[in-house]
Amino acid sequence: MKKAICNLIVLAAGLALSTAAFAQQLQPPKIVAVRVGLADRYKAGVWTQVEVTLLGGSEMLTGSVSVIVPDGDGVPGRVTTPPDRPCQVLPGRATTVRLVTRFGRVDSPLTAEFIVGDRKAAERTFETSLRADGEHFLSAIESQDLIVTVGASSLGLDEVGKLQGAGVEHRPLAARVDDVERLPTQWCAYEGVDAVILSTSQPEIYRKLTSNNARLQALDRWIRLGGRLVLCVGAQADEALAKDSPLRQFAPGRLEKIVTLRQSGALESYCGSSASVPQAAGGKLAMRVPQLADVQGGVEAREADLPLVIRTARGLGQVIFVAADLDQLPLSQWSDRPVLVAKLLDMPTGHAEEAEENTAIMHYGYNDLSGQLRSALDRFTGVRLVPFSLVAGLIVLYILLIGPGDYFFLRKVVRRMEWTWLTFPLIVVLVSAGAYFLAYYLKGDQLRVNQVDLVDVDAASGRLRGTTWMNVFSPRMESFNFSVAPRLPDGEPAPDARVWMAWLGLPGGGLGGMNPHAGGSMLWSEQFAYAPELDALFGVPIQVWSTKSLTARWDALNTACPKAELTETDQLLAGTITNTLDFPLQQCILASGRSVYELGTLRPGESARLDSMAKRSELKTLLTGRKVVQSGPKEDYRQEATPYDQSSIDIPYILRAMMFYEASGGRRYTGMANAYQGFVDLSTLLKADRAILVAQGPAADQQRQGAQLLRNGQPLVNSQDRHVTIYRFVFPVKKS
Numbered sequence: 001m002k003k004a005i006c007n008l009i010v011l012a013a014g015l016a017l018s019t020a021a022f023a024q025q026l027q028p029p030k031i032v033a034v035r036v037g038l039a040d041r042y043k044a045g046v047w048t049q050v051e052v053t054l055l056g057g058s059e060m061l062t063g064s065v066s067v068i069v070p071d072g073d074g075v076p077g078r079v080t081t082p083p084d085r086p087c088q089v090l091p092g093r094a095t096t097v098r099l100v101t102r103f104g105r106v107d108s109p110l111t112a113e114f115i116v117g118d119r120k121a122a123e124r125t126f127e128t129s130l131r132a133d134g135e136h137f138l139s140a141i142e143s144q145d146l147i148v149t150v151g152a153s154s155l156g157l158d159e160v161g162k163l164q165g166a167g168v169e170h171r172p173l174a175a176r177v178d179d180v181e182r183l184p185t186q187w188c189a190y191e192g193v194d195a196v197i198l199s200t201s202q203p204e205i206y207r208k209l210t211s212n213n214a215r216l217q218a219l220d221r222w223i224r225l226g227g228r229l230v231l232c233v234g235a236q237a238d239e240a241l242a243k244d245s246p247l248r249q250f251a252p253g254r255l256e257k258i259v260t261l262r263q264s265g266a267l268e269s270y271c272g273s274s275a276s277v278p279q280a281a282g283g284k285l286a287m288r289v290p291q292l293a294d295v296q297g298g299v300e301a302r303e304a305d306l307p308l309v310i311r312t313a314r315g316l317g318q319v320i321f322v323a324a325d326l327d328q329l330p331l332s333q334w335s336d337r338p339v340l341v342a343k344l345l346d347m348p349t350g351h352a353e354e355a356e357e358n359t360a361i362m363h364y365g366y367n368d369l370s371g372q373l374r375s376a377l378d379r380f381t382g383v384r385l386v387p388f389s390l391v392a393g394l395i396v397l398y399i400l401l402i403g404p405g406d407y408f409f410l411r412k413v414v415r416r417m418e419w420t421w422l423t424f425p426l427i428v429v430l431v432s433a434g435a436y437f438l439a440y441y442l443k444g445d446q447l448r449v450n451q452v453d454l455v456d457v458d459a460a461s462g463r464l465r466g467t468t469w470m471n472v473f474s475p476r477m478e479s480f481n482f483s484v485a486p487r488l489p490d491g492e493p494a495p496d497a498r499v500w501m502a503w504l505g506l507p508g509g510g511l512g513g514m515n516p517h518a519g520g521s522m523l524w525s526e527q528f529a530y531a532p533e534l535d536a537l538f539g540v541p542i543q544v545w546s547t548k549s550l551t552a553r554w555d556a557l558n559t560a561c562p563k564a565e566l567t568e569t570d571q572l573l574a575g576t577i578t579n580t581l582d583f584p585l586q587q588c589i590l591a592s593g594r595s596v597y598e599l600g601t602l603r604p605g606e607s608a609r610l611d612s613m614a615k616r617s618e619l620k621t622l623l624t625g626r627k628v629v630q631s632g633p634k635e636d637y638r639q640e641a642t643p644y645d646q647s648s649i650d651i652p653y654i655l656r657a658m659m660f661y662e663a664s665g666g667r668r669y670t671g672m673a674n675a676y677q678g679f680v681d682l683s684t685l686l687k688a689d690r691a692i693l694v695a696q697g698p699a700a701d702q703q704r705q706g707a708q709l710l711r712n713g714q715p716l717v718n719s720q721d722r723h724v725t726i727y728r729f730v731f732p733v734k735k736s
Helices: 002-025 155-165 215-225 265-271 337-344 350-357 371-378 388-414 415-443 619-622 651-659 685-689
Strands: 031-037 048-056 059-069 074-082 087-089 094-102 108-116 118-130 147-149 173-177 195-199 226-234 256-259 286-293 299-301 306-314 317-322 449-458 463-473 478-486 498-503 528-530 536-542 548-556 561-568 571-578 585-592 595-602 609-612 616-618 627-633 636-640 690-696 707-711 722-733
Touching: 031 108, 031 118, 048 059, 048 108, 059 094, 074 094, 087 337, 094 685, 155 173, 155 337, 215 226, 215 317, 265 299, 265 306, 265 337, 286 306, 306 350, 371 463, 371 651, 388 478, 449 651, 449 707, 463 478, 463 707, 478 498, 498 536, 536 548, 548 707, 561 690, 561 722, 571 595, 571 685, 585 609, 585 707, 595 609, 595 619, 651 690, 651 722, 685 690
Parallel strands: 074 528, 147 173, 147 195, 195 226, 226 317, 449 722
Antiparallel strands: 031 048, 048 094, 059 074, 059 087, 059 108, 108 118, 256 286, 299 306, 306 317, 449 463, 463 548, 478 536, 478 707, 498 548, 528 536, 561 571, 571 609, 585 595, 585 690, 595 616, 627 636, 690 722
């Protein structure tokens, strides 16, 4: 018996040891690092790339990776890898997964999860810090321009902000990428990028880009949908612009030969520099630059017959070609290189911006034009705002009822003070019921949707880009599944359209803003989910009598477009525009260069002819309402702009400021930034031999509205809802 007991003890000890050894060998996977944005820089409120690195355990596992961050309202949103592209983690090896999400706070926590089947195999939460070290990531930027430089140098971008005379919070920020493997594989991850500068002086950096590379395709698509690329090509032009080079497609012409540039006056004059480019030994300049033939686009700087700066439209975006190496001698040692970079990026220099900035007297809770647009969409028909005076009055009345009112009623009328145990709760119940019915009367019980669509059509390529902003008002607490169904200008569905849908945050530090002055944890525990293809939202919660701001971007091929034949001679347009669509284009204006033509309404089949007698004015004058006024005792006359109305809720008025932000004067005129929806501004496209026709579609024709908001696949349509559609048609302009 004793021997059997001893054997059992030995067996149990052996099993325990073997189990412990097995458990020690069976290591779970770990989430070891995270990287956010491009070169650790990103903007809040826009699509952003996130790289999650996992370290495999003791066995191979296949599952999905999720990233959870709060949206602009503090509701956690989950992005998960698509089911058809699972993540495989090998034992002891690192695996990096790239996802795209949106950060709703400047300082947002990020939770990453690795899910295998129905179990959570790994989880880790990351916080922001002053350094990005894998275990932490940097805070998001708010209203600064984000410039990505691909190469070995940031090209003096840090000095550009000082030239502008702007505060630190408004200076452009450089994110330098020295490995193209770090570039996004999805174009929407560039949404927060204002420009990309690519230098070719070191061919080993861009050799990894091939013609079928996903990163090159993402970059090209971003440009065509409104992005801006500055391509610097100098002494390595033979390789950079070769027929099999991945960068050849961005060149505005054919490489003829490489020549030696002996003079720098053209570049100095182009950017208004007062300092000469440093000379080489012997007091002579010797820069190896490419000479292009069959140039397409506008030549902005040339030395004799050698084009040095060429601006070319590419879809709704543009490529600025620079025939020089900005990161190599002698330009790398030029004191005014930042001035040249600012000129290429269409950034103002000098201290006039702060001096002329229109400072707001009142604070409206936003510092960006997208915040004003969101505020305008928050006004619903049949839903009345409760004034503060009414709320304060009701609070005072309630205090009087439960205090002195109850006391005097019981003492003077009833004469039984002990009845307060009945009257006090009765007053509370009656006041609560009255507040509920008053709110019901003011807010209503109908679901409301206010929506505006901006539909951009590039006539040359047949590519359409749509942007939709929506505010949804819910009279009860519900969770919604949202998606959109885009439509072409002819009213037909766009079956090949690719949609990206998300929430729209409120810029600034106001109540509900993405940079709140008082930090805190997430307000919601309930999560919503992005669709695997980022084209829908599932389970979005909306509180009772509250609103949710949404946005969607989509693009498709399109053939429905007005017909235009335009030629420019001495900065004057000539030609015709014909409305070939089956609905009238209202309040039409045609912008070209610095001029604008007011065309009124173009009915179906109607044409507008442009010649020397056409009504023409300066674009900036139209945008700012500039007029001549009399001032001073000597009856002097001066031009004065109508101040921009930061409190306006007129949607076309706000959109006009967003669509031509730089042309109107930018921050100096509006007093606000245009950072979160900056891609809407096509002002610089007017410098690339393009004319832009802006028109408003008929509000009553639902078939001619850019996109339909769907809930569970069904349209959300109400006759009292506001739906505004603005069309922009971009036409090429021939040079006489």
